[in-house]
Amino acid sequence: MQFAFDAELWIWDARRDDSWTFVSLPTDVSEEIHDMGGVPRRGFGSRRVRVTIGGSTWLTSVFPDSARGCYVLPVKRAVRTAESIEAGDTAAVTVELVDP
Numbered sequence: 045m046q047f048a049f050d051a052e053l054w055i056w057d058a059r060r061d062d063s064w065t066f067v068s069l070p071t072d073v074s075e076e077i078h079d080m081g082g083v084p085r086r087g088f089g090s091r092r093v094r095v096t097i098g099g100s101t102w103l104t105s106v107f108p109d110s111a112r113g114c115y116v117l118p119v120k121r122a123v124r125t126a127e128s129i130e131a132g133d134t135a136a137v138t139v140e141l142v143d144p
Contacts, residue, residue, distance in 0.1 A: 046138060046141075047139045048136070048137070048138045049139075054068070067135065068112055069114050090106060091106050093142060095139055100123045
C-alpha cells in the first residue's frame with residue numbers, strides 16, 4: 045500500500061538540541077495504516093515503510109504520536125541535505141508499507 049502527500053517538516057520539541065526532524069502523515073493516511081490488517085506492528089506501534097522525498101528513497105519506520113493523532117515520519121539529515129529541505133519547508137512525500 046502506497047500513500048503520497050505533501051507535508052511540512054518540523055522539529056521534535058523534546059529533542060530540539062539534536063534536530064530530530066519529522067513530517068506528520070495526514071490523519072486519513074494514519075487511520076488507514078493503523079486499521080490495516082496483515083502488516084505487523086513493531087516496537088512502539090511503529091510500521092516499517094519505504095519513503096521517497098525527491099530523489100531520495102530509504103527504509104525507516106513511522107511511529108504513532110498520540111499528541112498529534114497521527115503517525116510521524118523521521119526525516120534523516122542526509123535526506124534533508126540531499127533534497128535541500130529543512131524544518132518549515134513542505135515536501136512531497138511517498139510512503140509505502142513494507143514487510144517487517
